[in-house]
Amino acid sequence: MNRRTTLIRLVGLGTAGLAGCVSGSDGGDRRQRTTQTAMTPTLDDATIVVQRNDCGQTTSDATVSFGEHVAVSGTIWAPDPGWTAVLSAASYDADDDELTVAVGVEPRDDSGPVVQCIAEIEYRVTATFSDGLPGSVTVTHETDEGVATVATATA
Numbered sequence: 001m002n003r004r005t006t007l008i009r010l011v012g013l014g015t016a017g018l019a020g021c022v023s024g025s026d027g028g029d030r031r032q033r034t035t036q037t038a039m040t041p042t043l044d045d046a047t048i049v050v051q052r053n054d055c056g057q058t059t060s061d062a063t064v065s066f067g068e069h070v071a072v073s074g075t076i077w078a079p080d081p082g083w084t085a086v087l088s089a090a091s092y093d094a095d096d097d098e099l100t101v102a103v104g105v106e107p108r109d110d111s112g113p114v115v116q117c118i119a120e121i122e123y124r125v126t127a128t129f130s131d132g133l134p135g136s137v138t139v140t141h142e143t144d145e146g147v148a149t150v151a152t153a154t155a
Contacts, residue, residue, distance in 0.1 A: 039131035043099065046090035046127040053081050056120025062103075062139040064153035070099060070133060072125040074150065076141045078105040082114035085123040088142055097135035101125055104142035 062074030076085050088104040103123065139151040 041132040042130045043092040048087040052122040055117035062151040070127040078119040081119040085121045099134040
């Protein structure tokens with residue numbers, strides 16, 4: 001082999017060996033990295049259904065369950081059975097990931113004459129969401145005695 005052929009081969013090998021360094025590549029992982037962002041739940045609807053309204057005691061309680069939606073089952077009291085439970089407010093705070101449900105009482109339109117006794121009104125609130133459920137729920141009752149928190153729950 002002559003000297004010129006040997007030098008050309010060495011220069012060619014040296015250039016090929018440095019090709020990755022000259023290209024500006026850091027030699028790092030070339031896979032794309034994706035970041036998944038959690039969806040923020042959106043409150044679509046909240047409804048209340050009165051299940052029973054009868055004489056009883058000044059009971060004020062609620063339980064919360066999580067499933068395909070958030071369900072609140074509770075009992076609130078009123079001055080007499082001529083009143084009914086109403087959904088005063090339902091709101092979702094995305095920063096705190098919390099649903100707040102406020103249940104109150106108001107006179108029924110169709111009550112007519114009523115028995116004079118304290119009424120226990122059983123109700124069920126259903127809150128439906130898009131993109132997940134809230135992390136926590138707080139339920140308040142608004143009665144003649146004021147506003148009181150009757151239940152808190154976390155998913």
